[in-house]
Amino acid sequence: MTEINGSDPARTIATLWGTRQLPRRGPKHTLTSEQVIAAAVEIADGDQDLATLSMRRVAESLGVGTMSLYTYIASREELLEAMLDKVYGEAVRELGEPGEHDWVDGLREVARVNWDLCLRHPWLLQVFTGRPPLGPRSIAKYERELAVVDGLGLTDVEMDSVLTLVHDHVQGTARRRIEADRAIRRTGMDDEQWWAKAGPALAEVFDPERFPLAARVGQSAGEAHNGAHNPEHAYAFGLARLLEGVAALVKTR
Amino acid sequence: MTEINGSDPARTIATLWGTRQLPRRGPKHTLTSEQVIAAAVEIADGDQDLATLSMRRVAESLGVGTMSLYTYIASREELLEAMLDKVYGEAVRELGEPGEHDWVDGLREVARVNWDLCLRHPWLLQVFTGRPPLGPRSIAKYERELAVVDGLGLTDVEMDSVLTLVHDHVQGTARRRIEADRAIRRTGMDDEQWWAKAGPALAEVFDPERFPLAARVGQSAGEAHNGAHNPEHAYAFGLARLLEGVAALVKTR
DNA sequence: ACAAACTTCGTACGGGTTACGGAGTAAGTC
DNA sequence: GACTTACTCCGTAACCCGTACGAAGTTTGT
Numbered sequence: 380m381t382e383i384n385g386s387d388p389a390r391t392i393a394t395l396w397g398t399r400q401l402p403r404r405g406p407k408h409t410l411t412s413e414q415v416i417a418a419a420v421e422i423a424d425g426d427q428d429l430a431t432l433s434m435r436r437v438a439e440s441l442g443v444g445t446m447s448l449y450t451y452i453a454s455r456e457e458l459l460e461a462m463l464d465k466v467y468g469e470a471v472r473e474l475g476e477p478g479e480h481d482w483v484d485g486l487r488e489v490a491r492v493n494w495d496l497c498l499r500h501p502w503l504l505q506v507f508t509g510r511p512p513l514g515p516r517s518i519a520k521y522e523r524e525l526a527v528v529d530g531l532g533l534t535d536v537e538m539d540s541v542l543t544l545v546h547d548h549v550q551g552t553a554r555r556r557i558e559a560d561r562a563i564r565r566t567g568m569d570d571e572q573w574w575a576k577a578g579p580a581l582a583e584v585f586d587p588e589r590f591p592l593a594a595r596v597g598q599s600a601g602e603a604h605n606g607a608h609n610p611e612h613a614y615a616f617g618l619a620r621l622l623e624g625v626a627a628l629v630k631t632r
Numbered sequence: 633m634t635e636i637n638g639s640d641p642a643r644t645i646a647t648l649w650g651t652r653q654l655p656r657r658g659p660k661h662t663l664t665s666e667q668v669i670a671a672a673v674e675i676a677d678g679d680q681d682l683a684t685l686s687m688r689r690v691a692e693s694l695g696v697g698t699m700s701l702y703t704y705i706a707s708r709e710e711l712l713e714a715m716l717d718k719v720y721g722e723a724v725r726e727l728g729e730p731g732e733h734d735w736v737d738g739l740r741e742v743a744r745v746n747w748d749l750c751l752r753h754p755w756l757l758q759v760f761t762g763r764p765p766l767g768p769r770s771i772a773k774y775e776r777e778l779a780v781v782d783g784l785g786l787t788d789v790e791m792d793s794v795l796t797l798v799h800d801h802v803q804g805t806a807r808r809r810i811e812a813d814r815a816i817r818r819t820g821m822d823d824e825q826w827w828a829k830a831g832p833a834l835a836e837v838f839d840p841e842r843f844p845l846a847a848r849v850g851q852s853a854g855e856a857h858n859g860a861h862n863p864e865h866a867y868a869f870g871l872a873r874l875l876e877g878v879a880a881l882v883k884t885r
Numbered sequence: 886a887c888a889a890a891c892t893t894c895g896t897a898c899g900g901g902t903t904a905c906g907g908a909g910t911a912a913g914t915c
Numbered sequence: 916g917a918c919t920t921a922c923t924c925c926g927t928a929a930c931c932c933g934t935a936c937g938a939a940g941t942t943t944g945t
Contacts, residue, residue, distance in 0.1 A: 388830035396837040405922025406910040433901060444925040446903080455902070509815025510826060511861070513834055518846050525845040535852030537869075543861070544801070544870040547808075551800025562762025566639050573641060573763060580642035581766055584649040592778040593771050599788030608764070608796070616790075617797040620877030627876045658891020659941040686932060697894040699934075708933065 388510075391457050395464050395514035410441060412451040416461045420500075423462065428561065429505040459506045464514030466500050471519045477526035482629070483622055485527035489542070490549050490618055497553035501561075504554050532632030541625055548617050556610035641763075644710050648717050648767035663694060665704040669714045676715065676755040681814065685755070712759045717767030719753050724772045730779035735882070736875055738780035742795070743802050743871055750806035754814075757807050785885030794878055801870050809863035 393399035394412055401408060418440050423432050434455060438445040452458045473492045480488065497503055511517075521542075528538045563569050568576075587594040600608070646652035647665055654661060672690050676682060687708060691698040705711045726745045733741065750756055764770075774795075781791045816822050821829070840847040853861070 388826060389833035392830060392833040392837065398837055402922055404910095404912050404920070406924075408923075434903085435901080438925095446925050447923075449903075450923060507811060507814075509811040509813075509818070510830075513830060515837075518838070518843055521850075522843040522846040525849055529845060535849045536856045536865075539849050539853045539861075540866055540869040541873075543805075543866045544873060547801055547804025547866070547870065548797070551804050552796075555800075558760060558762040560762075561760075565762070577641035577645060577763075577766060580645040584645065584651055584768075585771070590771055590775040592782060593775040596778055596788045596792050597774075600792045603789045608792075612789075613793055613796045613800070616793040617800065620794075620797060620881060621874055622877070623880045624873030624875070624877035627880075628873060655891055657889070657941095657943050659893075661892075687934080688932080691894095699894050699936095700892075702934075703892060 387453065388513075390453055391460060392513055394452070394457060395461060408450070409443065410447070410451055412461070414441065415448055415451045416458065416465055419458055420462050420465060423502040424500060427501045427557075427564075429459070429502040432502070456507070460512060460514070463503065463506050463508075463512055464516050466496065466503065467512075467514070467516040467520045469499075470496050471516055471523060474520075474523045477523060482527055482531055483626065486541075486545055486622060486625070487618070489524050489527055490545050490614075493546060493549045494553055494614060497550065497557065501557040504550060504557065531629050533629070537628070544621060544625070545618075548621055549614070552610045552614040552617065555608060555613065559608070559610065639709060640706065641766075643706055644713060645766055647705065647710060648714060661703070662696065663700070663704055665714070667694065668701055668704045669711065669718055672711055673715050673718060673753070677753060680754045680810075680817075682712070682755040682758040709760070713765060713767070716756065716759050716761075716765055717769045719749065719756065720765075720767070720769040720773045722752070723749050724769055724776060727773075727776045730776060735780055735784055736879065739794075739798055739875060739878070740871070742777050742780055743798050743867075746799060746802045747806055747867060750803065751809065754810040757803060757810065784882050786882070790881070797874060797878070798871075801874055802867070805863045805867040805870065808861060808866065812861070812863065 390399070399412075415437065419432060419437050422436055422440060423429060426432065434448055435445050437458075438448050441448075448458075452461070470492050473495070474488065477485070524542050525538055528541050533541065559570075562573075566573065585594075603609070603612075643652070652665075668690065671693050672685060675689055675693060676685050679685065687701055688698050690711075691701050694701075701711075705714070723745050726748070727741065730738070777795050778791055781794050786794065812823075815826075819826065838847075856862070856865075
């Protein structure tokens with residue numbers, strides 16, 4: 380009666396909510412799943428990347444054999460989902476109790492908290508979330524965020540859609556910001572050094588007459604912020620537009 | 633005088649623009665970089681995933697040894713960037729000549745074309761883009777998209793920001809859509825089967841009184857579209873809001 | 886004719902996840 | 916108190932990955 384696939388939603392849910400009862404028999408456990416998850420988060424935060432988070436390294440940091448981890452966690456994938464849920468707890472705490480602001484400021488706060496969370500744990504956006512995360516803190520976060528758009532006359536589906544819209548914007552801009560940082564670390568070149576190499580090479584093949592707008596706007600954007608794109612600016616600009624769009628909808632109710 | 637890091641922007645640009653002159657001496661080449669790139673795209677399209685795209689498989693599909701690929705391409709990373717640029721060509725073709733629509737319909741078209749592109753090549757969103765892609769088709773796409781928001785009285789930086797906003801929205805919703813599909817493939821369970829397992833387990837730990845909004849909205853959203861989230865709906869809803877927000881900005885000019 | 890430059894590709898290194906099974910340990914049972 | 920059973924821990928190994936290195940063979944320039 381083995382699971383065909385490693386992913387057993389019921390087992391994962393039990394792990395996330397802490398209701399998986401550990402076996403009574405056998406040697407004492409030297410660890411808990413919480414310890415494994417915490418160690419993994421620490422490593423991922425340090426690396427700012429998931430790619431280099433291996434089971435071996437997690438085990439080493441805890442002073443156990445690699446395979447011992449699988450006593451506490453079903454698979455690497457389940458571990459990642461648990462890590463996600465753990466750090467979502469930070470967002471829940473930061474958001475605190477609802478009801479102080481109007482909804483616009485509320486959404487601004489939601490955006491800000493999610494942005495900060497992404498930058499604090501850049502690996503977060505690399506976690507595969509093909510299925511909705513059903514951990515306690517993921518749900519608590521959703522609950523708290525829904526409170527911001529409750530009572531505006533929106534339908535349930537619209538409430539969900541508005542939050543999705545804000546999340547996508549934050550994640551999109553945060554992703555750009557994070558990947559830019561990663562590019563610097565991985566290549567060992569900052570933007571200036573990189574352009575010093577890419578610029579001349581591009582100049583040899585790029586014809587400004589064929590791409591007049593790209594040439595002009597690319598240059599302007601590059602000068603305004605230093606670097607090709609400025610994610611912080613994209614974040615603020617986009618959020619402003621987006622809130623105006625939502626306001627227009629709310630006004631019709 | 634070796635490159636410290638595998639990534640040499642100048643070499644990559646030459647590969648992308650086809651200006652890298654192949655050596656005259658030595659045996660005849662059995663391949664071209666275009667062939668390697670095309671083979672890789674074909675495999676990635678088939679898998680709908682980058683994770684399983686290995687150099688070995690690309691080589692096998694071309695009937696050559698793995699290491700022979702490195703004659704035509706500097707690294708896997710450069711290959712990915714070239715693949716990106718190749719499929720961006722499709723978007724350029726689909727967008728055609730500018731100037732038929734007003735800017736709102738223009739942006740709608742930009743969004744639609746990018747959405748279609750993402751769904752046709754789901755691996756696209758997995759390509760690391762820490763640095764701006766500087767291939768000929770990437771730039772052509774940017775040029776064509778800029779034309780949509782040119783002449784509205786926006787500053788250069790604003791024009792760029794508006795496009796970024798649209799792109800982020802499309803990519804965010806497309807990503808959700810793609811990851812949902814991948815979840816089905818990877819677990820071998822469709823949403824219904826998955827909920828049949830997750831639902832009861834969640835019911836055991838989830839207290840609707842603690843999370844009233846999440847319970848209500850989650851159910852409504854799940855019933856409205858079937859499945860927890862409906863990316864198509866999120867796409868259309870978000871785009872509508874976002875265009876209204878941009879319209880408000882344009883009106884001030 | 887010969888040297889130089891080049892392509893091809895087998896091998897190997899260091900990395901990854903995780904299946905399997907043996908050894909040791911603690912709880913339940915009689 | 917002894918035995919069975921269920922469990923943890925973890926070494927080993929199977930099977931992936933990207934790519935550095937260098938030997939062998941091929942073509943060009945001189």
